[in-house]
Amino acid sequence: MIEIDQVYKAFGAQSVLNGVALRVDAGETVAILGRSGSGKSVLLKCLVGLLRPDRGTIRIDGQEVTALSAAQLDQLRRQIGYVFQNAALYDSMTVEENLAFHLTRHQSMAPDRLRQIIYEKLQTVGVEVALHKYPSELSGGMQKRVGIARALVLDPKIILYDEPTSGLDPITSREIEDLMIELKKRMGVTSLVITHSLQSARRISDRIAVLYQGQIVAFGRFDEIAQSEHPFVQEYLAAVNLEG
Amino acid sequence: MRNWLEQIGQFMLFIGQFFRSLLRRPLDGLETLRQTHEIGSKSLLLVGISGLSIGMVLAMQTSSTLARFGGRGLLPSMIAVAVLREIGPIITALVVSGRVGAGIAAQLGSMRVTEQIDAMEVAALYPFGYLVRTRILACLIALPILTIYADFLALMGGYVIMFFQQNISLKLYFSSAIRFIDLQTVLPAVAKTAIFGFIIGSIATFTGYYTRHGTRGVGQSAMIAVVLSSLFVIVADVLLVKLTLILFG
Numbered sequence: 187m188i189e190i191d192q193v194y195k196a197f198g199a200q201s202v203l204n205g206v207a208l209r210v211d212a213g214e215t216v217a218i219l220g221r222s223g224s225g226k227s228v229l230l231k232c233l234v235g236l237l238r239p240d241r242g243t244i245r246i247d248g249q250e251v252t253a254l255s256a257a258q259l260d261q262l263r264r265q266i267g268y269v270f271q272n273a274a275l276y277d278s279m280t281v282e283e284n285l286a287f288h289l290t291r292h293q294s295m296a297p298d299r300l301r302q303i304i305y306e307k308l309q310t311v312g313v314e315v316a317l318h319k320y321p322s323e324l325s326g327g328m329q330k331r332v333g334i335a336r337a338l339v340l341d342p343k344i345i346l347y348d349e350p351t352s353g354l355d356p357i358t359s360r361e362i363e364d365l366m367i368e369l370k371k372r373m374g375v376t377s378l379v380i381t382h383s384l385q386s387a388r389r390i391s392d393r394i395a396v397l398y399q400g401q402i403v404a405f406g407r408f409d410e411i412a413q414s415e416h417p418f419v420q421e422y423l424a425a426v427n428l429e430g
Numbered sequence: 431m432r433n434w435l436e437q438i439g440q441f442m443l444f445i446g447q448f449f450r451s452l453l454r455r456p457l458d459g460l461e462t463l464r465q466t467h468e469i470g471s472k473s474l475l476l477v478g479i480s481g482l483s484i485g486m487v488l489a490m491q492t493s494s495t496l497a498r499f500g501g502r503g504l505l506p507s508m509i510a511v512a513v514l515r516e517i518g519p520i521i522t523a524l525v526v527s528g529r530v531g532a533g534i535a536a537q538l539g540s541m542r543v544t545e546q547i548d549a550m551e552v553a554a555l556y557p558f559g560y561l562v563r564t565r566i567l568a569c570l571i572a573l574p575i576l577t578i579y580a581d582f583l584a585l586m587g588g589y590v591i592m593f594f595q596q597n598i599s600l601k602l603y604f605s606s607a608i609r610f611i612d613l614q615t616v617l618p619a620v621a622k623t624a625i626f627g628f629i630i631g632s633i634a635t636f637t638g639y640y641t642r643h644g645t646r647g648v649g650q651s652a653m654i655a656v657v658l659s660s661l662f663v664i665v666a667d668v669l670l671v672k673l674t675l676i677l678f679g
């Protein structure tokens with residue numbers, strides 16, 4: 187479903203991705219772990235064409251992302267939901283308008299149906315009370331959840347989550363994780379999830395990839411990762427163990 | 431230097447993208463109207479005060495000179511020609527580029543640095559059409575309307591002065607004001623203001639849309655938008671006046 191092969195990306199003299207290779211099968215959830223600043227968000231942005239890799243290929247659904255025309259890229263993007271690390275809500279629109287904008291930009295919809303869909307999506311992430319508020323009037327965690335609801339509004343086949351649960355309390359985090367598991371089970375959604383929490387990676391994902399110095403240094407099920415001999419992976423696991 | 435050339439090249443592409451966007455759906459007519467209304471309501475007071483003041487100043491400055499040559503009766507038509515041809519359009523454009531240009535650049539700039547534009551982009555929502563096209567068109571529509579309003583207030587300003595100096599009636603003032611005014615005077619001037627609107631809108635959206643480097647970048651974009659759009663309005667004015675003179679004599 188998603189095939190990343192030998193992807194390189196540098197900003198000026200700073201090389202961020204150094205030949206990343208990763209595969210996500212249809213219906214699978216893969217979690218990406220890695221230190222802050224290791225290039226996780228950059229990788230996700232390359233997938234949807236927000237950043238252009240310097241080298242390498244990215245295929246989604248068999249289509250080479252960097253080779254698509256603008257119209258084809260848009261076609262592909264309509265099947266992808268993207269949850270931004272900082273929510274990226276439209277600050278001059280209310281929560282309702284944020285979601286409505288995505289729903290009605292390319293198709294018209296009866297107002298009743300529109301309201302119903304928006305309410306349902308907000309309910310799944312537990313922020314229906316925020317319906318008429320502006321993003322600046324919400325807490326960080328609420329913004330994050332609205333960002334998730336907005337990404338889900340068009341029922342995407344693929345969802346890319348950039349730290350969907352960071353900064354949320356443990357109960358809300360768990361609810362969001364349940365939602366992600368549910369989407370996978372019920373809708374067969376394929377997803378790539380960036381997270382800092384090994385716990386949550388273990389719960390929600392089929393496989394885990396560890397990004398270190400611009401490369402995937404370990405990739406596999408949780409127990410496979412746990413047995414990895416890569417020094418960074420061991421250090422990471424040790425740090426988690428000390429914490430918990 | 432190379433950076434500047436790059437910017438100019440990028441701006442040209444941006445303008446090309448704007449013209450192509452005119453045919454692309456969704457057309458965002460409603461949003462364009464909303465933006466036009468916003469530009470109008472933001473500038474109405476400033477443009478009005480500027481127009482009125484400049485009309486009064488013009489009348490005060492010229493009346494004594496004209497009186498010396500015994501041509502006081504010409505004052506209304508002199509004010510009318512100066513205001514309609516030049517002063518109304520340029521004052522309006524400069525006020526709008528400060529008031530609206532900075533606002534547009536800052537707004538788009540903050541949407542860029544907080545990834546709101548990226549969010550629209552990845553959802554294939556065509557942010558260029560929604561954010562840029564609507565604002566350029568809105569400037570293009572709003573400027574002629576605001577200019578006509580500024581023209582009217584400037585003429586009224588002139589009348590206020592003349593009323594105190596010579597106690598002439600409004601009817602006499604306006605009938606002598608429009609004596610030398612014909613469509614050839616008014617139409618090119620109004621067309622010119624649409625071009626000013628295009629200049630302000632395209633520069634402000636361009637600097638805003640490509641903002642980088644966080645909030646400092648947002649402030650920078652707003653500043654550059656104001657400086658460049660006022661500068662280009664003035665330079666374009668010279669060229670457009672020359673062009674009108676060639677075309678209409």
Ligand SMILES: Nc1ncnc2c1ncn2[C@@H]1O[C@H](COP(=O)(O)OP(=O)(O)OP(=O)(O)O)[C@@H](O)[C@H]1O
Nearest residue numbers: 197200202220221222223224225226227228229271
């Ligand atoms: N647009 C950009 N221009 C220049 N450098 C960038 C840009 N985007 C990211 N970088 C750099 O790339 C590196 C990786 O950034 P990225 O945002 O992918 O980190 P991350 O792994 O998502 O970290 P975090 O967990 O803190 O979100 C950073 O060093 C950052 O400075």
Ligand SMILES: [Mg+2]
Nearest residue numbers: 226227271348
């Ligand atoms: Mg990140």
